[in-house]
Every structure is written in structure tokens, then in C-alpha cells.
Amino acid sequence: METAFFTTQLIPALNRGLVMSVKLIVPAGTFGLIFGIVIGTLRTYGPPAIRRVANGYAAVFRGTPLLVQLFILYFGLPNLGIYLNAYWAAVTGFILCSSAYHSEYIRGGLLSIKKGQLLAAQSMGFSTFKTMCYIIVPQAIRRALPGCSNEIIYLIKYSSLAYIITCIELTGEGKIIATRTFRYTEVFLFLGFYYLVLVTMASFMLQKLEKKYKIPGFGQA
């Protein structure tokens, strides 16, 4: 009887939620990082006008609560005739928000690359765009990776906000079961454990990535 609650109710529900969470986290993490790289580069090396726009973007999305952004995407945009379902509103919100944070880490990485390498590339006929693509950004990403990993770990946890705009993921499923059965302690302990596993797996993969792209001779072996 006791184990039946776990095997027939809680675990199937959490697994269902886990699938939805992964569906939120993977695209949001991937595109958040890609946009973050582009925005961070524009903020650092873009033409002045674009630099200002990109800085404004980062200021807005880092300066307002993610929940407010999600509300605007889900409840506000329909007033402008743009309809996003809960899932897409959540993914969009996560991408916008995390790319703003990634852009800051990337910017730090870019600023840490000595100007000499830029000069060296340009002295051989690299255009500014090619210098960025092949010389500066690949190094900046490596330096930004620990920060970006941190942001991806955060994303895994703040993806739980999706349930507030009715996209029922891991936390949403847990909360539904908890309110229906009043077994808050067991449900939320399990829920926490699921997130811990997700985060541990992500950390492991990100560490592998960091190792793979480590530049020989830099830092500790």
C-alpha cells in the first residue's frame, strides 16, 4: 500500500514532468548560450548603435524578474495578437533571460583576450568578422565556460517557473500530487532529488566539455 503511492502515482507523474522539464531545458540552454555568445560579442565589438541596443537588451532582461517576463510573454502578448502556448512562452522566456546572463560572461571572456591577437589577425588580412569567429570568440567562450555552466545550472532550477504559466513540468507535477494527497514531505523530497540528479548530470557534462576544450599549457593540468 505504502510503496503503491510511489510506484503508481508519484514516480510516473514525476517522470512525466521530467520529460517536460528536459524539453524546456535543452532548447533553452542551447539557444540561450548561442544567443548569449552573439549578444555578448555585439556588446563588446559591435558597431556603436548595435552595441547600445544589445546593452539595453541585457539591462532589461537582467533587470526584471523572470516571472514577470514569463507573464508578459504568456498573458501580455495575446493583447498584441501574438499567441504563444505555455510551452513556447516558457522556452522563449528562458532563452531571452539566460542569453542576457550568458552575454555578460562572454563579454568578460572577450575583454580578457589581449588586443594583440586581434591586431595579429587583422595584419594578415582577417576581416573584423572573421577575426571574431575564428580567433577571439573561440577563446572567449573557453574563458566564459565556467560562468556559462553556472548559468545553465541556474536554468535547470528556474525552469520550474514554467508551471506558473501552466506548462506542467517537474515541479508542476509534484505540486499537483502534493496538493491532492497532502503528502508534501515525500513529494518534495523526491522532487528535490530529481533536480539534484539533473544538475549533477549537467555539471558532469559541462565539466567534460570544459576539459575537452582546455588549451594545453593553460592553468593547471
Add this chain to the structure above:
Amino acid sequence: MLTKEATTMTQEKPILRIENISKTLGGKEILKSVSLSLKKGELKVLIGPSGAGKSTLLQCINFLLPPDSGRVWLDGVEIQNRRKRDLYAFRQQVGMIFQDFNLFDHLDALENVAIALRKVKKMRRPEARDRAMAELERVGLEDKINLYPAELSGGQKQRVSIARALAMDPKIMLLDEPTSALDPELIGEVLSVIRDLAHGGMTMILATHQIAFTRSLAHEVIFLENGIILEQGTPAELLSPDACTRSKDFCSRLDDLCEEKG
């Protein structure tokens, strides 16, 4: 008669000519209307005290620092640096060596040399690698091709950067104090690569404090101070022990410094 004149004409024609280059940085006039020209195969050595504007001049020549005014010709064609395409094409023909090497830290020695061949010259990967390999052999680094900049000594880094510039088949080279950041025992290996280049007929402007090297190899010495070319002439004219020139004073002071250190 006509043909003879034609040949002397081509011999006389400078490969690089710069005229009235001026540059102001931070409200200070760093270069004041500097002009010079190089013929094919010439090695001109730029000397002058720290802050004279040597680096600024070299970087103005390939527009890494766009001059405020002045003109540059390569092979008789004036460079229109506002046209990006022309500028990039021009820079491919002007190799530049920096005091602190400026290797690409995320690429090994071979890729440091190959990347511009692939991305700028659009060479395919195997050809680019073969060419890079050949250039690294030329500077004596065939056994270091897979090491990263952080794993190389200063002298090796500078030789990689020379190989990287040579791979682009430049018509001229600008070398900005290529040995100044090196430990004394590593200077020789880099100078010997530059000596080989000079003997091979490479056209070069070299900013350096290596006086002995200058005496033996330079066709002309250019003494720059406060953004003005104060003196210009053969090493014999400017640097001989009985010459009464600023260049000689400057160099003997350098020699004294070296002796004190050594």
C-alpha cells in the same frame, strides 16, 4: 637605350612608399608627417628612444592604426584603406611581427600558421597544413608543430609568428622589436631567422635595438624621435665610431646600458 632606362626605372621604383603620415593619439601628436620608401630587397632599420613612435609608425603603414593623414603605396598602387576589400588584400601582402608575438593561444603551432591560409586565402585544409609545415621547417620548428603557444619558449613563439607571416607570401615585412621581449640567450635564434630572410631578399622594416645586427645587415638606418625622422643614412654614415650623429650617441648609450647589465 630605351630598354636600359626601363630596367633602371623598375629598379628605382620603390615597392613601398609612405608619404606624410601623421597620427595623433590621446591629444598628442605621435607622428609628424613621416615619409619613407623601400626598394625591393631592402632592409631598413628603425631606431629611436622608447616613445619615439616606432610602433605607431609600423601600425600606421598597414592601417592597424589608421593614420590621420598621409598616403601609402604598394608597388605603385595607392592603398584606399576605406575600401575594406582593398585593405584586407593589402594587409595580406604586408607581414607583421610583434614584440610580444601575439600567437593565437587556442591553436597549436601548425594551426597558428595554417589558419590564415584557410580562412583568408581560402586554401583547403591539407594544402594549408603542408604549407604551414614547410614554413615551420624553415624556422627550425618542425618538431614543435603540435605544441600550443603556452608550451613554447619566447624564441620559439617568435619563430612561429615569423612562419605565420611568411606563409602569407608577403611582399614586405614590418618587424616591431621582435627580440625585445626575449631572454638574451633566445635572441640569437630569432635574429638568425631574420638574417636568413634578409639574405633571401625579403624587403623589411625592422624596429630594433640590436645595434650589431643593424651594422652588419641594414641598408639604411632611420632614427626616429618625437615622431620625426631626425636622421637617415647607411649604418656606416650614422653609426661609425667617429660619426657625429644623434643615432650614434643613442646607440653608444644603448651599448653602455648593455655592458652595465652584462
